[in-house]
Amino acid sequence: MVKEIERAGIPVVHMCTVTPISMTVGANRIVPTIAIPHPLGNPALSPEEEKALRRKLVERALEALTTEVEDQTIFEV
Amino acid sequence: MSYKVVHYINQFFANIGGEEMAHVAPELRDGIVGPGLAFNQAWKGEAEIVKTVVCGDSYFAEHEADAKAQILDWVKAEKPDFFLAGPAFNAGRYGYACATICAAVQDELGIPVLTGMYEENPGADLKNKVLMVATANSAAGMRKAAPAMAKLALKLMKGEKIGASCEEGYMPNGIRKNFFEKKVGAERAVDMLVAKLNGKPFTTEYPMPSFDRVAPNPAVKDLSKATIALCTSGGIVPKGNPDHIESSSASHYGEYCIAGVEKLTSEGYETAHGGYDPVYANENPNRVLPVDVLRDMEREGKIGKLHDYFYTTVGNGTSVANAKSFAAEYAQKLLQAGVHAVIMTST
Numbered sequence: 001m002v003k004e005i006e007r008a009g010i011p012v013v014h015m016c017t018v019t020p021i022s023m024t025v026g027a028n029r030i031v032p033t034i035a036i037p038h039p040l041g042n043p044a045l046s047p048e049e050e051k052a053l054r055r056k057l058v059e060r061a062l063e064a065l066t067t068e069v070e071d072q073t074i075f076e077v
Numbered sequence: 078m079s080y081k082v083v084h085y086i087n088q089f090f091a092n093i094g095g096e097e098m099a100h101v102a103p104e105l106r107d108g109i110v111g112p113g114l115a116f117n118q119a120w121k122g123e124a125e126i127v128k129t130v131v132c133g134d135s136y137f138a139e140h141e142a143d144a145k146a147q148i149l150d151w152v153k154a155e156k157p158d159f160f161l162a163g164p165a166f167n168a169g170r171y172g173y174a175c176a177t178i179c180a181a182v183q184d185e186l187g188i189p190v191l192t193g194m195y196e197e198n199p200g201a202d203l204k205n206k207v208l209m210v211a212t213a214n215s216a217a218g219m220r221k222a223a224p225a226m227a228k229l230a231l232k233l234m235k236g237e238k239i240g241a242s243c244e245e246g247y248m249p250n251g252i253r254k255n256f257f258e259k260k261v262g263a264e265r266a267v268d269m270l271v272a273k274l275n276g277k278p279f280t281t282e283y284p285m286p287s288f289d290r291v292a293p294n295p296a297v298k299d300l301s302k303a304t305i306a307l308c309t310s311g312g313i314v315p316k317g318n319p320d321h322i323e324s325s326s327a328s329h330y331g332e333y334c335i336a337g338v339e340k341l342t343s344e345g346y347e348t349a350h351g352g353y354d355p356v357y358a359n360e361n362p363n364r365v366l367p368v369d370v371l372r373d374m375e376r377e378g379k380i381g382k383l384h385d386y387f388y389t390t391v392g393n394g395t396s397v398a399n400a401k402s403f404a405a406e407y408a409q410k411l412l413q414a415g416v417h418a419v420i421m422t423s424t
Contacts, residue, residue: 001310001392001404003291005419008408011294016423024285027421028293036424038357039311041364054363055370058420062305062380065418068296 002027013061015039019074029064030074033057080124080234083152084113085162085178087171091131099170101133103144105151112223116161119227124234128155134170137178144174145181152182159234160186164193164222165200167214172200179207189233193226196248204248208233211248243280303417306384308407310392310400311358311365311424312350313341322391324351330390330403332410335383340369352393353424365422384416392423 003026005012014027017039022030033039040054057077064075088098090111109117110129117126130148137144152160160182162175172194179190180203193210194200201209210229212222225246232239239245241254258265265282272279297303314322320331338345341362348358348365363369371383388407392400411419 001308001390001400002421003289004401004404005308005408005411005421006291006294008405008412009294010408010411010416010419011297012419012421014421014423018423022423026290028291033422037353037355038364039422039424040367041357041361043357043360043364050361050364051369054367055373058367058370058374061420062300062374065297065305065420066300069293071293 011065013064013075015057015061023072023074026072028069028072029061029067030072031057031061031064032074032077079120079122080158080231081155082116082124082126082159082161082230082234083128083130083155083157084109084116084126085130085132085148085160085175086111086113087137087165087168087174088131088133089168089171091129093131093133099133099135101131102136102140103130103132103147103151105130112164112219115219115223116227116230119224120231124159124231126161127157132174134168134174137174138170141177145178148178149181149185152188153186157188159230160188160190161226161230162190162192164210164212164219164226165195165198166212166216166218166222167195167198169199172198174200176200176203176207176209179203179209183207191226191230191233193222201248205251208247208250210246297418300380301378302381304382304384304415305371305380306411306414306416306419307335307366307368307371307387307422308404308419309366309387309389309422309424310395311353311389311422312348312391312393313346313358313362313366313387313389314349316345316347318347318349322349322389324349324391325393325395326399327391327393327395327403328399330388330407332386332388332407334386335368336385338368339372341366348424350391350393350424352391358424365424367420367422371420381417384411384414386410386414 002014013029014022015031017033060077106129109126113126165172165175175192179192183190193212195214210226242249269279346362348355358365
């Protein structure tokens with residue numbers, strides 16, 4: 001799906017936990033996330049801490065979108 | 078009486094010449110030419126190449142309709158039991174010609190056919206239509222390719238049952254054949270693991286589909302003016318899953334308006350995904366689709382706007398073909414809506 005969005009001409013960042021799959025399907029901008037059932041959260045944290053974590057991940061994703069890449073790139077958090 | 082075979086080869090294998098002779102028009106010769114010898118030898122008199130069609134690769138590519146009509150006429154007049162083409166290895170135009178002429182003979186004359194080529198040869202695009210044996214990528218592989226093709230061809234001529242692609246050596250053509258393995262799955266898996274650990278070759282029983290690549294688009298210049306859209310394969314949908322997106326092998330995607338939605342609540346949204354524990358996503362759907370923080374950032378002016386619609390499906394056993402068509406469709410909607418960038422989340 002990321003590839004079809006990219007093909008249409010829109011930059012896209014893939015936020016996912018299993019980054020090797022993201023590499024295989026051909027995402028160009030990849031941000032690794034927390035866990036499969038809660039990629040952008042962590043139920044073990046307090047609600048405030050969890051939202052801060054989510055914010056950090058999304059900020060990283062936006063950074064990836066504003067970064068020129070030539071090849072598939074994983075933006076570690 | 079032996080089976081009659083007509084063989085198709087290009088100018089190179091007929092020893093006419095290389096690229097400089099690729100323009101030659103088709104000609105019909107008696108008996109074998111070039112690689113035909115290997116086939117006749119392998120058949121040991123049970124089948125025999127009676128005629129060989131030779132055609133320049135460029136000629137076929139540039140005059141496909143004429144070449145096809147001429148060759149079909151010759152084959153029709155000969156009334157062979159079988160039509161064989163190649164092998165073409167990794168020669169692109171040759172592979173294309175072999176596959177195309179085989180398809181024509183099979184469809185228009187009802188004569189069984191077989192060709193052979195390297196799996197990445199563009200002619201192999203027709204592998205679901207024309208039976209083709211997978212070969213090496215250069216003519217150095219002739220010694221292996223010809224006997225493999227000859228064996229399968231003879232089976233086809235005799236009308237014998239054809240086994241699975243892994244047994245017969247043809248490229249998988251989308252037709253499933255059931256057969257009993259000699260060893261149980263656990264033993265085969267351990268064998269593979271042991272081979273892998275020892276750095277020895279092994280063959281997976283579940284090859285991953287091949288994926289193409291798309292070059293990255295230029296980066297977003299100014300986030301504060303950009304419209305960002307959210308998409309997910311994590312199955313986030315309005316509570317009750319109004320469009321009945323399947324929990325696995327999804328047949329469609331959903332498009333939902335989030336204009337004015339500050340955050341996704343457990344009362345309003347849930348996941349339809351059947352491939353992961355839904356407790357956390359149902360408790361707080363922002364854990365999969367981060368609407369809450371993007372709203373904050375929109376308010377703070379960090380991003381121009383969170384797009385009014387999000388696109389979602391369930392990426393659980395959903396075929397690559399379906400996923401591709403969903404995203405190809407909604408990408409156009411995103412484009413028309415002036416979206417500058419997309420965040421796709423996956424579970």
